[in-house]
Amino acid sequence: MNALLEIRGLHAFYDQSHVLHGVDLEVRSGEIVSLLGRNGVGRSTMLKAIMGMLRSNGSVRLGGVELAGMKTFQVARQGMAYVPEERAIFPTLTVQQNLLLGQKESKPAALDEAWSLMPRLAERKHVAAGLLSGGEQQMLSLCRSLMGKPRLIMVDEPTEGLASEMVRAVAKHLLALRTQGLGVLLVEQKLSIALDISDRVLVMGHGRIVFAGTPAELRANPAVRQKWLEV
Template structure:
């Protein structure tokens, strides 16, 4: 489905990613973990064309390297940024409408069924929503584009534990519907609980690729690349 090979990324003259390689298969949740500055968010941005990169990004065998972000989105890859990036002066309904792309399985009714809180707030401006509601709105807007792969950066940051659990359950529901998820996350417990596979990054490279169980059992890797 998604095949990344020898991906390098740059911010100006700064070389941030150093030959990142991995795959994401259909209906799989892959957690991208690591300390701050390890390159997790840069990897997500490089995949959707938001930073200068070199290497190969293949999607269903098609090379997306060098494509513009809107072209990548049209191929069925959705990206939810760390800051959520909703439109604060537009209503929930209007935000969702902006994410709509063609005819597909995801409709207003289906998004509202997944996030009942948004149905109750559909005419409310995005800027006055709670942090959890804004995250749901960002997810819902991405789904309105009918993606096959959802790349989501730090979806639980700043959220109450109850909302974190709800977001995690939502991602599992999406997986059950065949949507693959690349999850950039700092909360280790949530990531390990819901992911099928874990990629651990350090210094701009993937230093571990395995199952959550394998990472739990590897204290040396956790200590060197993850724990503070």
């Protein structure tokens, strides 16, 4: 099967700091790929570089279309969604208003789909987003990105700081996206969650991919876990 997202030789920079060093990766439709590694190895940088938010070079193709050199809004219009670690909701707007900001086309059915996917948000549609719990805000950020009808969604640390119940809820929703045929590129610090829901895992170290394989292969490789993941 052809890759939905195909990255070749990606380098990225923060000012004069060279963070990514020639990264290659692929994500297929209906596949969850988790990007693992210690803090500071370049995982979040990778997502921002793909979205055109950083100075970078290399090839980033989505559905065969070259995204490198596009502005962030142009990348989004090609079908790429990005859920940042900081969630970036609008706290004074209601849940429903936040969702409508992410809408690609004005269709009432899009909101109905959102409420169906996340009934918890439907119950609080008229509540200011800033009054939601951390887990509800994470779900709102995720759901808003889906309003644009993306083909691939990149999610940065969605379970950070969440209670175990909300962690399970977020994992469930990511699995639901896979069954809908979306590609998912996930940056996740919780190894157990990533191994449970991913089809493939990539481990980053020093701005490069140092391991690529299935969750079972990573579980069977203590040397990689000890060198690149464990504290």
